Amino acid sequence: MxxxxxxxxxxxxxxxxxxxxxxxxxxxxxxxxxxxxxxxxxxxxxxxxxxxxxxxxxxxxxxxxxxxxxxxxxxxxxxxxxxxxxxxxxxxxxxxxxxxxxxxxxxxxxxxxxxxxxxxxxxxxxxxxxxxxxxxxxxxxxxxxxxxxxxxxxxxxxxxxxxxxxxxxxxxxxxxxxxxxxxxxxxxxxxxxxxxxxxxxxxxxxxxxxxxxxxxxxxxxxxxxxxxxxxxxxxxxxxxxxxxxxxxxxxxxxxxxxxxxxxxxxxxxxxxxxxxxxxxxxxxxxxxxxxxxxxxxxxxxxxxxxxxxxxxxxxxxxxxxxxxxxxxxxxxxxxEYIVNEISNRGPLPNDGIQERSVFDGRWKLIYRENVEQAWRQVNADTREKKPWGNRTYGETLRVKDKFPRQYEILAEMDPQNLQGTVRRLELYDLHNDPDEMRDLSGSPKYANERSRLIEALKDWKEQTADESIRLSTFP
Structure with missing residues (x-):
């Protein structure tokens, strides 16, 4: 062997x-x-x-x-x-x-x-x-x-x-x-x-x-x-x-x-x-x-x-x-698709934000439920200067007026501390937007891509018996 x-x-x-x-x-x-x-x-x-x-x-x-x-x-x-x-x-x-x-x-x-x-x-x-x-x-x-x-x-x-x-x-x-x-x-x-x-x-x-x-x-x-x-x-x-x-x-x-x-x-x-x-x-x-x-x-x-x-x-x-x-x-x-998940309050079942993504090699859809909880798991090393040496979190706060979009991304990642708004749905074209900065989920031009990935996520939910998401309504 x-x-x-x-x-x-x-x-x-x-x-x-x-x-x-x-x-x-x-x-x-x-x-x-x-x-x-x-x-x-x-x-x-x-x-x-x-x-x-x-x-x-x-x-x-x-x-x-x-x-x-x-x-x-x-x-x-x-x-x-x-x-x-x-x-x-x-x-x-x-x-x-x-x-x-x-x-x-x-x-x-x-x-x-x-x-x-x-x-x-x-x-x-x-x-x-x-x-x-x-x-x-x-x-x-x-x-x-x-x-x-x-x-x-x-x-x-x-x-x-x-x-x-x-x-x-x-x-x-x-x-x-x-x-x-x-x-x-x-x-x-x-x-x-x-x-x-x-x-x-x-x-x-x-x-x-x-x-x-x-x-x-x-x-x-x-x-x-x-x-x-x-x-x-x-x-x-x-x-x-x-x-x-x-x-x-x-x-x-x-x-x-x-x-x-x-x-x-x-x-x-x-x-x-x-x-x-x-x-x-x-x-x-x-x-x-x-x-x-x-x-x-x-x-x-x-x-x-x-x-x-x-x-x-x-x-x-x-x-x-x-x-x-x-x-x-x-x-x-x-x-055909890569599907990923996050359960922000850990072991299931729980009432925290549930996050799923589906990616086909170019297009990625991110879907969330329970976003009204406005609490996401943020690891200590993602936030703290001591003992983890994180310079970027604090620096993004310091320069938020000069870099408002970058601060918005940080606040969405850490809504419980920065009052960010957590979106239910996001859609990205990674061929043209590899840093995932331009959310296309609300654009009629890309409605077909959005619908296709939503259906792929529904199929995955059934195939993997993911009972922690409902996938019932979409913004």
Whole structure:
């Protein structure tokens, strides 16, 4: 069976020097992208850490898998979780439902030796039977690879890299290579020296992450396993700026995504729509094709006990295999639509604002219910200067008269503190408006696009049994 190295960056948007991001240098990830396939239209399922990971691990949307918003991080084996930790309210309510199989459980049932670095950040721990939990990024990687070889077991190693997560490198205290004058500020942020400094520090965090990814890839090569290992690199969601983390805009949802390894053509780009939820079914397809074997469900899983086969179970997921694209990136094997969700008050059911988006590769519709609540989940690092180093939130407040549109975007993101008006419906043409600044939902000229995406969202609601939205009336 092929080995798997999964490099997961935290809070990184689709920003690489490989993609031409001004001011940024990412030589290691650029090299990885050139050695395999870069997926230009890859998205996470839910734009915050725990929920995004839950969607990746289960192949299911979060209203189904059970984790909505962040949960506790018990980075240790299930046997080490205390009764006090298990009794915490969030540990009981914001967790993956027992009836679903995680990628970790699936690989464990099929003989993989598994490790995870830095943090787990999903629950319950019983559904993540890793053999090793590493506190550091790559320091223990050599020993992990050696043990897997000694045991003659294929390995799965998830390397979580935190450096593109706030707090970024503080350029007031340490020099960074990225120059604020060389960066390009998205249109939804005020273009001031302070925001440029913040964006430059974000890019510096990506460069630090790139160095760690490079170390992981070097260690893989030194182990002699580079030729029998599939490497996946992506992020859990976008960065902590307006239109980023915990929003359904492109900065929050679009992720860099590379797959490289044996049998995967090098130097290719694919523009098919794919999701992090596609990883589990894709790996099952790819593993079986490489080893001429048949994988099985965990024997103690509810799915297996009910008599379902692994193929039947995978067909029931929201994610779909894109293994065909790994053999031929010009094939048609992606999604027709990418649908995303946010439940602002977390575990369902709740009376908070529900947000959904549907995207077809060009047109995006964002739909919300319960907007009269005027309360949205704003993570501390999206707002606070201390300890998170966020310069942009306060700066947008300071220059709101000079940049009224950018302030309006901030106020809509944080309505409970800034009295912003949360819109029920938005429509964007990302080909002509990649920063999603011009809402076309009220224009008769684009009524057909609006209606088409609303119907696609209705179909998705039925297919995924999303009972937390009504989709009954539209503005």
């Amino acid at each position: 092929p080995n798997i190295l999964f490099i997961l960056a935290e809070d990184q948007g689709a920003h690489l020097s490989y993609l031409g991001t001004p001011g940024l240098q990412t030589p290691n990830l650029d090299r990885l992208a050139r050695s395999g396939i870069y997926f230009e239209n890859a998205f996470v399922g839910y734009p915050v850490c725990s929920a995004s990971k839950a969607a990746i691990y289960t192949g299911l949307h979060n209203h189904t898998n059970g984790i909505l918003n962040n949960t506790h991080n018990f980075h240790k084996p299930a046997s080490a979780v205390t009764n006090a930790e298990r009794g915490l309210r969030l540990a009981q309510t914001n967790r993956i439902n027992d009836r679903f199989v995680t990628l970790t459980e699936l690989l464990d049932a099929n003989g993989y030796y598994q490790g995870v670095t830095h943090k787990l950040h999903v629950l319950p721990n019983e559904k993540f039977p890793y053999d090793e939990f590493h506190r550091t990024d790559t320091a223990q990687m050599d020993d992990f690879l050696r043990r897997a070889s000694e045991l003659q077991r294929p390995f799965f190693l998830m390397v979580n890299i935190p450096y593109s997560h706030r707090p970024y490198p503080n350029s007031d205290k340490e020099p960074i290579r990225v120059q604020p004058s060389k960066v390009e500020i998205p249109e939804f942020l005020p273009d001031t020296p302070e925001v440029r400094k913040d964006w430059a520090e974000y890019l510096a965090g990506i460069e630090k992450m790139d160095a760690v990814a490079g170390t992981a890839l070097q260690k893989l090569k030194a182990s002699g396993h580079a030729d029998d290992t599939i490497v996946i690199y992506m992020s859990d969601h976008g960065p902590t700026f307006q239109h980023g983390k915990m929003t359904l805009y492109d900065l929050g949802l679009r992720t860099p995504f590379v797959v490289a390894g044996p049998g995967i053509p090098a130097g290719q780009r694919c523009d098919e729509l794919i999701s992090g939820m596609d990883i589990m079914p894709t790996l099952e397809d790819w593993i079986e094709s490489r080893c001429d074997c048949e994988m099985k469900l965990p024997a103690d899983s509810i799915a297996a006990k009910s008599g379902r086969s692994l193929d039947e179970y995978l067909q029931s997921l929201d994610g779909k295999s894109f293994a065909e694209l790994l053999a031929n990136p010009d094939a048609e094997g992606g999604h």
